[in-house]
Amino acid sequence: MRKVILLFALPLLATTYYVDKDGVHGTKGNDNYSGRSWQEPWATIAKAASTLTAGDSVIIARAVYRERIRPQNSGTSDNPIVYYGETGAVIAGxxxxxxxxxxxxxxxxxxxxxxxxxxxxxxxxxxxxxxxxxxxxxxxxxxxxxxxxxxxxxxxxxxxxxxxxxxxxxxxxxxxxxxxxxRETFGIDLRGKSNLIFRGFTIRSQSDLGSAGFSIYLDNCRNLKFIGDTVIGGVIRGRLNSNILIDSFSVNRIWRISSPFGYGMLPHGMSGISFLSTDTLIIRNGEIWWQTDVANIDGDCDSVVIAESKWWGCPNHGVKITGSQSGPRPNNIIFHRCEAGAECQEAVYIYYADSILIENCDFNVVRQFYLESSGHSRAIRMVNTIITEKFWIAQSSINEYRTDYNCIYDPSHPNRFIEVGTTYYTLSEWQNLSGNDYHSLNQDPLVVRWGKGPGHPDSDFYLTKNSPCIDAGDPSYQPPPGGGPRIDIGAYEYTGPGISVLSGDTQTTYRVAFINPAYLPKFPNAESVAILDPSGRKIRQIKLGSSERVTIPPLPTGIYFYRYEPIGVAGKFIVLR
Structure with a gap:
């Protein structure tokens, strides 16, 4: 009789741990306890960071934890390690x-x-x-x-x-x-880690004498999520990472020493969020304010989405997309439904970068380094976007822009539509020069309250009922639920919010945006398309029919890969829901 051995994949025995430094749930924490209940909680997050393994989670009670958090272990794609902060859980340096x-x-x-x-x-x-x-x-x-x-x-x-x-x-x-x-330069300090989630923390008061402190620092990490976290008086910085999500966040108040607002109160050269050489980064549902620069996307970063976010009061630069003339440069950058730029030099600053899409945003200024020459930025598209001060591009890159269905209006210079190099053009002059913006507007967008400009808390950039931007967007875009028959120009629809609202683990959906098209072409000899998650696990198999294109099915927000079978053609796309 032949012996048959059956192998079963057993689930990990995940454990939930508890940290309660001050005993707000009844028992004051002690790292010698088991940590497995509120009756025997640990006292420090560091104890959890040295203990948790794949599939485990820890709930951190309300308290100020004066620690540097350095997890020792990684999770897996199926069993991440999760750190939950209750309201009032603070990591302080x-x-x-x-x-x-x-x-x-x-x-x-x-x-x-x-x-x-x-x-x-x-x-x-x-x-x-x-x-x-x-x-x-x-x-x-x-x-x-x-x-x-x-x-x-x-x-x-x-x-x-x-x-x-x-x-x-x-x-x-x-x-x-x-x-x-x-005392601490680092708050959450992750090096070479993967499949971790941090949710609901305030991280504050990290510094290095003469420089910013790294409230969140990521080095050579992958598959990380930060959801509902607030950084005060520090920055988020990362390098050599992949598949990073920063969602429902705030980064604010670095070195504010006095009122009123002024450039002199901030040190130069510090970005609220900065990433170098990172592949696939989603930044969404956030606010950045009172930093020197808003953010820096640097080097050969690829596939970066900044969505449904605001930034203001960062008096040096907005989001800098920074590469080099002949070396590495950012590629595939999307700005989606953002409102930004008040009290900043600009909302977006482009310096040698390729494949940029700006869609349905409200910005004060979009600026490309105007002296770019050989090796200039390439493949830049802007659509359905309101600009309230200036759209400024390099002479060398005119043919690289594809812009339409925008509204550009500066009340102090109402006839100026764009600056190319050092020359201003009206809308009609720009249309004749470039062949762009034939459906764009050069008139007051009539928002609810202009205030100090896009992104500022005293401003309101919803459209009023007489706005020329209503139903004036690109007809190829689907309007959000509750919107009109056609998408509006700008970040917000006239009839209601056009941005998603995070509610627990449920995301209200209004449309799906892809770095690659929502429709994939068919390839000869391909029989099906497999959709895979970042770990390589197949989550969908689409059998190909007679249509000339393949429709991507509804998927949760995240990073995915497609592979045509059996021919092996593959690629990557990002879903925002």
Missing amino acids: SVPIDESKFVKVPGYTNLYAIHFPDFQIKGVVQLAGNDSIILRPYFDIAKSLEEVDDTAGSFLQRNDTVYIHTVDHQKPDSARHDLEFI
């Missing part, structure tokens, strides 16, 4: 101090000192007041006690003493200032 111990330094007007031998501090954060205020130095580092005394919002550490000049010139006081000293 700073420690509180006893402000009653500050003393006035004799011989100085505004200088206060405290003995602090614990560690070399990397910054000082003020938590009291309407906004978080981080005391400098960063790019204007105080080098003497005299300089600190003369500069409100500055500090200097010398040996075991920290000297401070508060923003309001007053003696440090916990009720008035609530100062903390920054």
